Amino acid sequence: MTRSLTADALVDATTEELATYLRSGAINPRVLTRSLDYEGLDIDDWDRIKRIHFCLSEDVHNFISKLPERVRRIKTENQREHVDTQGEVRGSINWSGTLRTWSDSGYADKSRFVCDTPYTEYDIAENRVLKRLLWQVHRTVTTDLRGVEYDWRRQYWTDDQIDHFDRLYKQNVHLNRIAPGQQISVTDQDLTAARRSRLDLYTEAYELLDRYQRLQSNRFDPDITKLLTETLIIPASTPTLFELFCIFRILRYLNDETPGVRLHPIAGESTALAQLETDDRRIDIFHDQNGAIDFHETLDPDVVPAHPTFKRYQDALVDYTNALRGLTGSDQDPVLYRGRPDIVIEIYDTSSPDDDLVAVLLGEVKYSSAAQTFRQGLEELATYRRFAYHDDYLIDNPDLPVTSLLITNGYSTAGTADELIHLNGSELLTDDVDLFRSFAADSFPDSPTIKP
Structure with missing residues (x-):
């Protein structure tokens, strides 16, 4: 008896081949995206497909799950800024700056002070890496995945998980003090600082953002192809x-x-x-x-088939084209074959x-x-x-x-x-x-x- 291939066997065989060709750069990703026909996703953008795969990975899911507890201990730096005040002192008085201010005004107003006012700085390298990563995940989960009403999406992200992450990203007081993720340009120095951090929050953020950047630049290292194959969304059509x-x-x-x-x-x-x-x-x-x-073969109206059955078929095509034109305004030649x-x-x-x-x-x-x-x-x-x-x-x-x-x-x-x-x-x-x-x-x- 001739053996047939089950859907599971096809997934295993196809993902293995896909990983090989993606790694070699030999597959046209724009055409591949259209061919895959992901269930519930109207996508013809390969970069978007890769973002979705990234957000479906177990490492990203685990990172987001631990975020509410970790973000309470987010790293900051204590800084001081020079502040001009009138009639009050905030922080310690910067006497050299204050004396210059008095001198510039001819000592007419000694109620003005220059103060070194302490403040908490959130815009540090590690937090820029964290916020940029969270922005990539947030925009994908809320824009690309939230509206997908299929079981495969809920296996990775439930509605409650998406809503909880959405509120955390938008409302957390610590995250809101970091610049908006879309405005952050992460430098090599930022990535190095996060990689060397003693906090798991930042070392894991570095690893995930580095993986995301390699994925988006089509650097299909073994961990990248593993990510793609483990999160393959089965096409709607076997x-x-x-x-x-x-x-x-x-x-x-x-x-x-x-x-x-x-x-x-x-x-x-x-x-x-x-x-x-x-x-x-x-x-x-x-x-x-x-x-x-x-x-594609159109019908030549000037050629009359000798066989009466073929003539009837020609007449039927002409009748169809005329009816279509009359009912819908569509003007096209009779098509013999397409x-x-x-x-x-x-x-x-x-x-x-x-x-x-x-x-x-x-x-x-x-x-x-x-x-x-x-x-x-x-x-x-x-x-x-x-x-x-x-x-x-x-x-x-x-x-x-x-x-x-x-x-x-x-x-x-x-x-x-x-x-x-x-x-x-x-x-x-x-x-x-x-x-x-x-x-x-x-x-x-x-x-x-x-x-x-």
Whole structure:
């Protein structure tokens, strides 16, 4: 019986892969954020995603839980300031300053004094580190998490915990005497002072703020990737997680098994999820994006199909377009076909003047073991193959290999097909998939022998 992957197994496998690619800087975080589709969070901002992960970590939660007791013993410094007074003395009299004041006024008013008045200074290095950290946590918890009405949020932050922290941050007399967190610019000297403090409040604040800064600067050290994987919010759609698992495993195979290939950090506005390069090849990997390939076909009204059934289908599309225009004002051409595969992999010859497309993989992913879903995916894949267009229909170019792959979760097939390939998702857990060896061989015909 063909093995299927459970949701828990997918989480383990996907987070392991995600950590690897985040650490290497090879994943496009902007595209990844859209792909993850976090439950209850309308987010397309990678920095915001990282703030949320940070605030869901156990260390941050424990730090905030101990804050009410600790903040009562917040560190201060005793200072003195020169204060001009009239008819009163506050603190000790600064006689040199007072005599200068009398002299400047011609000794006309000896009721004026310059006093050294003591005061308590809260704006010290350790407190700046603390307040900046608390501001980052507070704005994320109250703005990004409070309105999320899902069980996963309450497992990390209950409504009462958010409200209690909100009141403490806004109303605590000691915290209010420190500058607002958004106005604080923490220096290296501030961080050093907090790190060397004898109080756990400040050493832990330093550790957390340092971790936050490394996270935001995409320094995926082991503790940072551990944080991300331990607080991974499961995507609302398990099929989406399955799609990412499949892409990560394909990416790993191409990276490990293709001679000379290396992961390449993505810059600019590319919609590719990942990119690999050799000296003369570039591999662009897309999730739920067309990439440079078009899967859209409009209807030519001047072409009348010879077969009466196809003519009826054309008439139906025209009727639909006319009705839509009349009812909604939407003006569009009749669309014969529109689609988008779950996975598109494009390989380009970068040694050519125009970066010629030399190989394509189209993938459809179904998180199901049902026969009906398998047939649906197979039909969709066959259609993608026929309509894929890049300067011309890909299917009409005999020199351009087009690999068409359907991945299901637990559906078993006994035979083979020439044009459409089926894999079960669990097969991707192995290190030996003939399909990708063949795909690499077609894509890199002049490279040394692909690893066996």
